[in-house]
Amino acid sequence: MAEIQAWASYGPTQQLQRYVYDAPPLAAEEVEIAVEYCGLCHSDLSIINDDWGMTRYPVVPGHEVVGRVVSAGEHVKGLKIGQKVGVGWNAGSCMHCHQCLGGDHNLCLSAQPTIVGHCGGFAERVRAHWVWAIPLPDDLDMASAGPLLCGGITVFSPLLTFDIKPTQRVGIAGIGGLGHMGLKFANAWGCEVIAFTSSESKAEEARSFGAHHVVSSRDNAALLKMANSLDMLIVTVNLPMDWAGLLKTLKPNGRLHVVGAVVEPMPIPAIDLIFGQKSVSGSPTGSPVALASMLEFAARHHIAPQVEHFPMSRVNEALEHLRAGKARYRVVLKADFD
Ligand SMILES: [Zn+2]
Ligand SMILES: [Zn+2]
Structure with missing residues (x-):
């Protein structure tokens, strides 16, 4: 012993x-x-x-x-x-x-x-x-x-698993412990990187971590402007989000990937998955x-x-x-x- x-x-x-x-x-x-x-x-x-x-x-x-x-x-x-x-x-x-x-x-x-x-x-x-x-x-x-x-592997692993290419556009929702590493990884991967945050005060820092653009996740008009633009959106927050609004930011064949453990069930409009052939997924470490x-x-x-x-x-x-x-x-x- x-x-x-x-x-x-x-x-x-x-x-x-x-x-x-x-x-x-x-x-x-x-x-x-x-x-x-x-x-x-x-x-x-x-x-x-x-x-x-x-x-x-x-x-x-x-x-x-x-x-x-x-x-x-x-x-x-x-x-x-x-x-x-x-x-x-x-x-x-x-x-x-x-x-x-x-x-x-x-x-x-x-x-x-x-x-x-x-x-x-x-x-x-x-x-x-x-x-x-x-x-x-x-x-x-x-x-x-x-x-x-x-935290690091949790946001890195989706880039590997879904074979993300440097020509693609990746969004990271939530700029915290996981999200800030997600911005760094996606930027080094070669992607165009969009940070989604509810906190205006984090915009400048998000850019310093590798975000090319920063969008307010609370601003519906800003989300609509991003419609049909992302290949993958990695969601790192563990709070309920405007899931329908976030789904709309995806291009056809795009993927909403969840790594934050949101306790509440996520309402996902089926019609947005069908038209555009979009996916919702998650992954553990x-x-x-x-x-x-x-x-x-x-x-x-x-x-x-x-x-x-x-x-x-x-x-x-x-x-x-x-x-x-x-x-x-x-x-x-x-x-x-x-
Ligand atoms: Zn952990
Ligand atoms: Zn085993």
């Missing part, structure tokens, strides 16, 4: 407390990673609050982990002790279902989320199946890389290969999330900052266990 120091929540909306747990012997295909940084994602809040009815307390949040391999089981492949790796939403998957064998491990029905029934990265060490411990390129800045592993491709792409194009740092010992302050909607644009905790 190995003791691991962590931060945990014991119930919905409860403050995180110091927590020590006994980790069983390392499994043959697992690595143990010494956490250096861990991003704070909105899904950590959702899990702490049990918004999705799947939380198991005490919960150790943290699923944007960056650190170094300190221990490896006997069947671990391709990773060395001391190697820099990242772990995102998933820490494991079955490795034998059609999805895993087909390379879509993130769609595995028995994937192991890093923070549900498994202790996450608000800790001195975290464990993952070696396939899900993604090597970090040497020239990627470790202090800001964390948010790429959940990305596969290990998509994660590795995203990290290489980020390193090559010098893409880093805009982050604010807190020591992990001030995790409750950091959570409050995120809860209050003040994060610009992602929060990263630096592990500071004694």
Whole structure:
């Protein structure tokens, strides 16, 4: 048994407390990673609050982990002790279902989320199946890389999956933790990039992240002006939107792609899907290969999330900052266990 120091929540909306747990012997295909940084994602809040009815307390949040391999089981492949790796939403998957064998491990029905029934990265060490411990390129800045592993892959993966071309026009709705990375990725991909935001104050910053145009998502006339202009619109917000208005911004064959977990059902007018042959879809994070491709792409194009740092010992302050909607644009905790 190995003791691991962590931060945990014991119930919905409860403050995180110091927590020590006994980790069983390392499994043959697992690595143990010494956490250096861990991003704070909105899904950590959702899990702490049990918004999705799947939380198991005490919960150790943290699923944007960056650190170094300190221990490896006997069947671990391709990773060395001391190697820099990242772990995102998933820490494991079955490795034998059609999805895993087909390379879509993130769609595995028995994937192991890093923070549900498994202790996450608000800790001195975290464990993952070696396939899900993604090597970090040497020239990627470790202090800001964390948010790429959940937020970053979530907005990058649709560009890969739907084979978006640099000649196409991509919209990003919601300029927050996910959206600001979406603007950077879509711009580096070569696309013409349109930011949709309800907050006028973010327009200038959206341009600095890579938006060629900024449109107010609250202004119906502005949305109508964008009619039939986008190949894909990636929606990162988790609030109800003017879905019919947003659908109209798509060209024929266009796609409205949802990555923000809106709780309310989305009213979608069928007639707008039929005429114009439009699609509505969603996706969860990305596969290990998509994660590795995203990290290489980020390193090559010098893409880093805009982050604010807190020591992990001030995790409750950091959570409050995120809860209050003040994060610009992602929060990263630096592990500071004694
Ligand atoms: Zn599987
Ligand atoms: Zn996340």
